[in-house]
Amino acid sequence: MSLGEQVHTNLVHYNLWTGVRLHDVDGDVTFVSGIPPSKLSSSDSKNQKEWVVPRSLIQNSSISVSEIANWFSAIARLDQQRPRRVTIGIVNDDGTIVYYFIHDGVVEPRQN
Amino acid sequence: MNEEAVFQYIEQYASSEELEEKAAQPDSGIVDLPVVSLAQNPDVLIFDVRNIRILREKYGILGVLTGTLAQYPQQNFFLSVPLKLFIWEVIWLVESGKARLVDQARYRIEKARRLAEGGRIENDNRVLLSKNEKHDNSKNTQENREPNFVVTKNTDTSKKCEDFIAEYEIPLRDYLNAYIKSSSLKIEDILSRYHNFKYLKEMGFFMNPGLKFGGDLVIYPGDPLRFHSYSIVKFNMVDLQDLVVGGRLATSVKKNIIILGDEENSSNDLNDNIEACLNRPPQKVAFSIEWAGFG
Numbered sequence: 001m002s003l004g005e006q007v008h009t010n011l012v013h014y015n016l017w018t019g020v021r022l023h024d025v026d027g028d029v030t031f032v033s034g035i036p037p038s039k040l041s042s043s044d045s046k047n048q049k050e051w052v053v054p055r056s057l058i059q060n061s062s063i064s065v066s067e068i069a070n071w072f073s074a075i076a077r078l079d080q081q082r083p084r085r086v087t088i089g090i091v092n093d094d095g096t097i098v099y100y101f102i103h104d105g106v107v108e109p110r111q112n
Numbered sequence: 113m114n115e116e117a118v119f120q121y122i123e124q125y126a127s128s129e130e131l132e133e134k135a136a137q138p139d140s141g142i143v144d145l146p147v148v149s150l151a152q153n154p155d156v157l158i159f160d161v162r163n164i165r166i167l168r169e170k171y172g173i174l175g176v177l178t179g180t181l182a183q184y185p186q187q188n189f190f191l192s193v194p195l196k197l198f199i200w201e202v203i204w205l206v207e208s209g210k211a212r213l214v215d216q217a218r219y220r221i222e223k224a225r226r227l228a229e230g231g232r233i234e235n236d237n238r239v240l241l242s243k244n245e246k247h248d249n250s251k252n253t254q255e256n257r258e259p260n261f262v263v264t265k266n267t268d269t270s271k272k273c274e275d276f277i278a279e280y281e282i283p284l285r286d287y288l289n290a291y292i293k294s295s296s297l298k299i300e301d302i303l304s305r306y307h308n309f310k311y312l313k314e315m316g317f318f319m320n321p322g323l324k325f326g327g328d329l330v331i332y333p334g335d336p337l338r339f340h341s342y343s344i345v346k347f348n349m350v351d352l353q354d355l356v357v358g359g360r361l362a363t364s365v366k367k368n369i370i371i372l373g374d375e376e377n378s379s380n381d382l383n384d385n386i387e388a389c390l391n392r393p394p395q396k397v398a399f400s401i402e403w404a405g406f407g
Binding site for chain 1: 312315342348349350352353356363367371372373375376397398399400402404405406
């Protein structure tokens, strides 16, 4: 099961997302898009499409700014618009997946 | 001289000093940054409290206080002058024309020489020890004498020094060359950090070193004495494990992690001279990371 498929399964069956799709870009990176069951952040619009980048914790344990910049521009090509944020899905080899927002630019931390 | 008279004298003196201080406020706003010694120790250490205040209030430059408080030598939570500036703070101040570097070692020697020559520079410190020692034994004449104390000002206000302080200004390039000789950082690292600093500075943030939170910088939306820190900044790379730990921790204390670096992995061409690298900032990109709140 590839990283993308693991994240896909987790989003559909554990987090109850709908319309979850896998997007292969140049066979290099896989992106997952879908719609979460409820707004993830108070400033989101209803049924806002969310982009998830699956990433293995074990294989490659650090990410660089240029890599993240590439994700944003690749998604911009897929979706015709640059997203305000992407979500990174960090997959561990024990099946755990954690999700983190990566916002474009310097943004104020969310005040819970 | 009785106690009351001494207090009166001090009060009178203090008010005249205030006026003097007002007059001595540098109107140009250019702060002198004293370099300890260009050859041996090219650190910038500032003892002048007024300059520290200008740097903080006007330019948003914090530095770190490194001196012990003489009254409380057994603690290091509250520290005192000198204020040490980081190299990127120094570069930013000089590059934007807000400050100039001064070769303090040579300047002091020259100043001492001029003082010794006498007449050319007046010393502001008032030595008010009793003039006629012979009266010391006769207690009843004390009323008529000047108070028996020395007034030493805590900042150097001898205005006439400004006439020649400019002769000891260090060009930024010379300073950087001296600095890298004594530093473990390479010139590329210094310049890259400077550009990162500048990017955030121009967004209006105040910055402190980030080691306390496991990052390279901590940024504040205003003076840290009045605002909570905002974000932990990491340069160029972030480790996924750190991201998870930091992201959860930062989210719980209402912070986020910012990863900041060059858009392309092209390092500055080292064949270029330093000025060219300073003036041609690489395109910076930043991303803010926080816990998504699900999964």
